[in-house]
Amino acid sequence: MSGRLLDDTRISIIRLLLGAVVGIVSGIALGFLVGLSRTARIAVEPLINAFSGIAGIAWIPLALAWFGTGLAMSTFVIWNGMFFVVFANTILGVSRVPPTYAQAIFTLGGDRREVLRSVILPGALPDILTGVRVGLAFAWRSLIAAELMGSPMGLGQWVNEAATYQRTDRILAGCLTIAVLGVLLEALMVSWIARRTVVRWGTVAVAEERKAR
Template identity: 70%
Template sequence: MSATFVNVSSAVRRSAWARTAASLLIMLGLWILATTVLGVPAFTLPSPAAVTSAWWEAASGGGLFSDILVSATRLLLGGAAGISTGIVLGVLAGLSGAVRVSLEPLVNAMSGIAGIAWIPLALAWFGTGLAMSTFVIWNGVFFVVFANAALGVSRVQPSLVQSVRTMGGGWWEVLRTVILPGALPDILTGVRVGLSFAWRALIAAELLGAPQGLGQWINRAALNQRSDQILAGCITVAVLGVFLERVTVSLIAKHTVVKWGTITDASGRGGR
């Protein structure tokens, strides 16, 4: 890798961080302007200082981190179920025309229904326990991962498969060395989108009926008419959502498809 390429990549990354920081500073400035100069009532829009104080109040008491842990556990269980079943059935649909014809119409029909639309029925089926949140998260993840896994497998070049077969490789070798690596960029896209859907659906489910979690923490703040806590909870949800995407999915991509040169990252890097 040339020094010029490294310098260009570093400049692109710095530029991206600079634009993000500028956007956040503009939003913060408008927020301060609305609450101080324009005199928006605190009940409608609490000041940044009030929201920070409310967040610290919840964090120092331990309740906030307990709710975050509960929500993260639910997301981990439901996400693992949705990702694993979506990849397995999606790969099978990509490999087998019979499986694709059998599953795709049902998956397409079900994926058109928003995840939060299932929450009332999930509450009737499972109550407010872990099974309800697991189902809601699975529903948010599975269909997107399935569709992207099937798409990724269909994009693998048949010539690559034939090359491995010609060299004596069995179907497991073809699957491990050609199909899964070739489909992984689309699978990771599905995981990224699916987890964002699932995160929103989980917060909605917790708002409506779960006994604990970030959504229920926001709901308690609403019942107590604490606008500062509501906004602090919403910001926490947003930050954790970004963290989930940047640290988990992007980290996996960096050490797989970006490293292999299958796709490029935000800086334009790809391959070794």
């Protein structure tokens, strides 16, 4: 791998990680706030459906107009690709937790913080991780598209420049790097967390049984 490709790869990964952290944190935090209230869930459902139906790349021209071609633009594009998926799945996961579990904690003397930590978070985590997995795929594609359209560096720009000079070998190298990184990021960021949480706790099996019903 050439030095330029390494630099472009590093820049794209930094952009993705920064935007993903912002999207995941904001999506989970707001998802919990909305998911705990049935009234709030009903109120925001039309908004979620509306914004989720807009492809992430559709926001790129607006992001370029607002932020130029810098880090703020890529962060906004990635956040947009992550947020609504994580937000919607967090709401879904929180709403699926049976109220009887929380009541049992209160009966045993636990407070609301204990309910959130011991019941709602573990119960909602499978859906949250699903949202993160899907959101990462959306965010990765949106970032590459943003770099293709208006970024001086990054894997998207690498492919764009290769296409300009009709360098098929460089195009294939860039596309292969994008594909491999997508697989690695999903394995490192999502599968690793899942194996140490929901798989170990047995929550995944419970969630699958619930879906089968």
